[in-house]
Amino acid sequence: MSNEIKKSGPSLEKSLTGIAGLDEITNGGLPKGRSTLVCGAAGCGKTVLAMQFLVNGAIEYNETGVFMAFEETETELAQNFDSLGFDLEELVKQKKLVLEHIHLERSEIEETGEYDLEGLFVRLAYAIDTIGAQRVVMDTIESLFSGLQNESILRAEIRRLFRWLKDRGITSIVTGEKGEKSLTRMGIEEYISDCVIVLDNRINDFIATRRLRILKYRGSAHGGNEYPFLLDEQGLSVQPITSIGLQHSASTERVSSGIPALDKMLGGQGYYRGSSILVSGTAGVGKSTIAAYFAYAACMRGERCCYFSMEESAAQIIRNMKSIGLDFTPLVEKGLLIIHPARPSVFGLEMHLVTMQKMIDAYKPQVVVLDPITNLVSVGSMIEVRSMLTRLIDWLKVEQITSLYTSLTVQGSAAANTEVGISSLMDTWLLLRDIESNGERNRGLYVLKSRGMSHSNQIREFLVTDRGVKLIDAYLGTGGVLTGTSRLIQEEKDKTEAAALQQELMQRQRELECKREALEAQINSLKGKFAAEELELQRVMSQCQEIEQAKQLGKERIARSRNTDSE
Numbered sequence: 001m002s003n004e005i006k007k008s009g010p011s012l013e014k015s016l017t018g019i020a021g022l023d024e025i026t027n028g029g030l031p032k033g034r035s036t037l038v039c040g041a042a043g044c045g046k047t048v049l050a051m052q053f054l055v056n057g058a059i060e061y062n063e064t065g066v067f068m069a070f071e072e073t074e075t076e077l078a079q080n081f082d083s084l085g086f087d088l089e090e091l092v093k094q095k096k097l098v099l100e101h102i103h104l105e106r107s108e109i110e111e112t113g114e115y116d117l118e119g120l121f122v123r124l125a126y127a128i129d130t131i132g133a134q135r136v137v138m139d140t141i142e143s144l145f146s147g148l149q150n151e152s153i154l155r156a157e158i159r160r161l162f163r164w165l166k167d168r169g170i171t172s173i174v175t176g177e178k179g180e181k182s183l184t185r186m187g188i189e190e191y192i193s194d195c196v197i198v199l200d201n202r203i204n205d206f207i208a209t210r211r212l213r214i215l216k217y218r219g220s221a222h223g224g225n226e227y228p229f230l231l232d233e234q235g236l237s238v239q240p241i242t243s244i245g246l247q248h249s250a251s252t253e254r255v256s257s258g259i260p261a262l263d264k265m266l267g268g269q270g271y272y273r274g275s276s277i278l279v280s281g282t283a284g285v286g287k288s289t290i291a292a293y294f295a296y297a298a299c300m301r302g303e304r305c306c307y308f309s310m311e312e313s314a315a316q317i318i319r320n321m322k323s324i325g326l327d328f329t330p331l332v333e334k335g336l337l338i339i340h341p342a343r344p345s346v347f348g349l350e351m352h353l354v355t356m357q358k359m360i361d362a363y364k365p366q367v368v369v370l371d372p373i374t375n376l377v378s379v380g381s382m383i384e385v386r387s388m389l390t391r392l393i394d395w396l397k398v399e400q401i402t403s404l405y406t407s408l409t410v411q412g413s414a415a416a417n418t419e420v421g422i423s424s425l426m427d428t429w430l431l432l433r434d435i436e437s438n439g440e441r442n443r444g445l446y447v448l449k450s451r452g453m454s455h456s457n458q459i460r461e462f463l464v465t466d467r468g469v470k471l472i473d474a475y476l477g478t479g480g481v482l483t484g485t486s487r488l489i490q491e492e493k494d495k496t497e498a499a500a501l502q503q504e505l506m507q508r509q510r511e512l513e514c515k516r517e518a519l520e521a522q523i524n525s526l527k528g529k530f531a532a533e534e535l536e537l538q539r540v541m542s543q544c545q546e547i548e549q550a551k552q553l554g555k556e557r558i559a560r561s562r563n564t565d566s567e
Contacts, residue, residue: 012219015063015135015171018056019049021238025214025223031194033169034218035162039176040199045210045231046175048084049199050137051077052235053173055086057135058096063171065135066098066127070143074099084235098127121164128170136165136172162192194218200226209348209380212238228350228388237354248397250274250452255367255402258297259290261471262430265447265456271428272452273366274400276393278423280407281432285443286464287406288312290430291369292321293469294404296328299336303366306359307339310375314339325468338363349380349388356392360401367402373422374408389422427451432462445471 013032016023023029030036030053038046054065069077077099078088091097100123128136141158165172174193196215203209212229214222229238254269263270271277277294279287295305309317317339318328331337340359344352360368370392376385389405396403405426423429429448434441443462447455461472 014220015057016061017053018060019052019236019238021227021229022049022212022236025227025238026195026217027221030171030173031218031220032171033166034194035165035172035174035192036195036197037174037176037193038197038199039178041178041201044199044201045229045236046199047072047139048231048236049197050139050173050175051081051086051088054097054135054137055081055088055091058091063134064096064098064131065137066100066124066131066133067137067139068100068102068124068127069139070102071140073101077101084233086235095131098131098133100124100127120161125168128168134169134171136170138172138174140175140177142177159192199229209350209384230350230354232351232354248274248394249400251400255301256297257290258293258295259469259471261460262290262445265460265471266428266450267453267455269453271402271450273402274397275402275427275451276397276425277402277404277428277430278407278426279404279430279432280409280423282409282434285432285434286445286462286469287408287432288317288320288371289324289464289469290432291371291404291406292317292324292326292328295337295367295369296321296326296331298367298402299331303336304363305337305367305369306356306363306365307337307369307371308356309339309341309371310344311372313341317341323466324464325466338365344375344379347379349376349384352376352379353388353392357395360396360399365401368396368404370403370405372406372408386422390425393422393425423448435461 014026014029015032016029017026038049040046051067054067057063057065067077072080081088088097088099092099102120102123124136127133141161162174193216195217198213198215200211200213201209202211210229210231211226213226214224227238229236251273253273254267254271255273256263256270257266279290281287291307295307298305307317312320314332318332321328328337328339332339338359340355342352342355356368356370373385373389376388380388393403405422407422426449428450431446431448433444433446435444436442443464444459445462446459447457449455458473463470463472
C-alpha cells in the first residue's frame with residue numbers, strides 16, 4: 001500500500017469572542033475575516049451574543065467594531081446593555097465602537113425596478129473606515145427585506161452582502177430570525193455563511209432553558225452538541241459539557257470526614273482532597289448530618305466551605321445542627337462557612353450551575369456541599385441533571401475542591417441505583433440505609449466504594465445523638481446484623497453469660513486450689529512418714545554396724561588371748 005501524502009496548508013484564523021464556553025466549543029472563536037450567522041426565535045439572545053462579541057473585541061483584543069442595528073436606536077442599545085455592565089457610550093467616545101441605526105419603515109419601501117444594497121454598503125463602509133473596524137455586526141438582516149417580495153433579488157443581495165464583507169476581511173456576525181421551514185426567513189443565509197450558530201429558548205414543565213448549537217463551521221472542528229447557555233447580568237455564557245476534559249490532577253492529601261470512626265472505615269484518614277463524595281439513602285437516615293460534619297470539620301481546619309441547600313433555609317440548618325452538637329453560627333460569622341439556600345424551582349438547571357460557579361469563584365472555598373442533588377430532578381430531566389452535575393463535578397475537580405453530594409433514594413430501590421444516576425462519577429460512595437427489626441427503625445452505614453484506598457466492607461450502626469453521631473461496630477447475631485434494642489438485648493445477654501461464665505471459672509479455680517492444697521498436705525504427710533522411716537532405717541543400720549564392730553573386737557581379743565597361751 002502506497003503512502004498517502006497530505007498537503008498541509010495554513011490553519012483557519014479565528015477571532016476570539018471572549019464569551020465563556022463559546023471559544024471552547026468553536027476551538028478558538030469565530031472564523032476571522034468571514035461571516036457568522038446567529039439565528040433563532042425572538043428573545044433567544046442573538047443581539048446579546050453579537051454585542052458581546054464586539055465589546056469583548058474592543059476591550060480585550062483591541063479590535064474595533066461596528067454595530068449596525070435595524071430595530072433599536074443607539075440610545076436604546078446603550079440603555080439596554082448598560083444593565084449588563086457594557087458602557088457602549090464610553091466605547092463610542094474612545095472610538096472603539098460605532099453604533100449605527102438604520103431606520104426602515106415597511107410602508108415607505110416600494111419595490112420598483114432593480115433593488116440593491118448599495119446605500120447600505122456606503123454607510124457600512126464609512127462606519128468601518130471611521131475607526132478601522134475589524135468586527136461588524138448586523139442586527140437583524142430580515143429588516144432589510146421586510147417590504148420586498150422578489151426572492152431572487154433578495155437572495156442575490158444577501159450573497160453580495162456576505163461577499164462584500166468577506167472581501168474586506170471583516171469578521172462579521174449577521175443575526176437572523178427563525179423561519180417557518182428554514183433556520184432564517186430568507187432560508188439562504190445559513191448556506192452562504194461560513195459559521196452558523198443556532199440559539200433556542202425552550203420551555204419544559206414551565207422551566208425555560210436556552211440552548212446553543214454550532215450547526216456548521218467551515219474549515220474547523222467544533223463541538224456538535226447542544227449546549228446550555230445563560231443570559232444574566234454579565235451577559236451570555238455557554239456551559240459545554242465537553243469544555244472540561246479529564247485532565248485534572250489527583251491529590252494524595254487526605255481530609256477528614258469529621259467523624260473519626262468513618263475516617264477509620266476509609267483507610268484511617270478520610271477522603272482524598274479534590275475528590276467527589278456521594279452520600280445516598282432514604283429520607284431521615286442522616287445524609288445531611290454527614291454533610292454537616294464534613295463542612296464543620298473543614299471549617300475547624302481553617303478552610304472555607306460553601307454549603308448549597310436545596311431544601312432548608314440557613315437558619316433552619318443552623319438550628320438543626322445545634323441539636324447534634326454542631327454550632328455553625330461562629331463559623332458563619334468568621335466567614336469560614338457560607339450557606340446558600342435556593343429552591344430548585346426558582347430557575348433552571350443552568351442558572352443554578354452558573355450561580356454556584358460564580359459564588360465559588362468569588363468565595364474560593366476548599367470544600368463544597370450540595371444537599372440534596374435529587375431535588376434538581378424537579379426542574380430538568382434525568383439526562384439534563386446528570387449533564388449539569390457532570391460539569392459541576394469535573395469543574396470542582398479541576399479546581400481541587402473537595403465536594404460532597406447527598407442523594408435521596410426511594411425505599412425499596414436497588415442500593416446501587418441513585419435518583420440521578422451519577423454514582424459512577426463519584427470517588428467515594430457512602431450508603432445509609434434503614435434497618436427495621438422488632439418494630440424499630442435503625443440506621444446502618446457502609447462504604448459502597450472509595451477509589452484509590454482500602455476501605456471497610458462492613459456495615460456500621462449509625463447513631464445520631466444530642467452529643468453527635470456515633471458509628472458502632474457491626475454486631476453479628478445468628479440472624480444477621482443486630483441494631484437498636486436487639487443489639488442492646490443481645491449485648492446484655494452476652495454480658496450476663498460472660499459474667500456467669502466468669503463466676504463458674506472462679507468457682508472451679510477455688511475448687512482446684514483446695515484440691516491442690518489437700519494434695520500438698522498429703523504430700524507433706526507422706527514426706528514426713530518417709531523421713532521418719534528413713535531415720536529408723538539409719539538407726540538400725542547404725543546398730544548393726546556397732547554389733548559387727550563389737551563382734552570383731554571380741555574375736556580379736558580371743559585371738560590375742562590364745563596366742564598368749566601358746567607363748
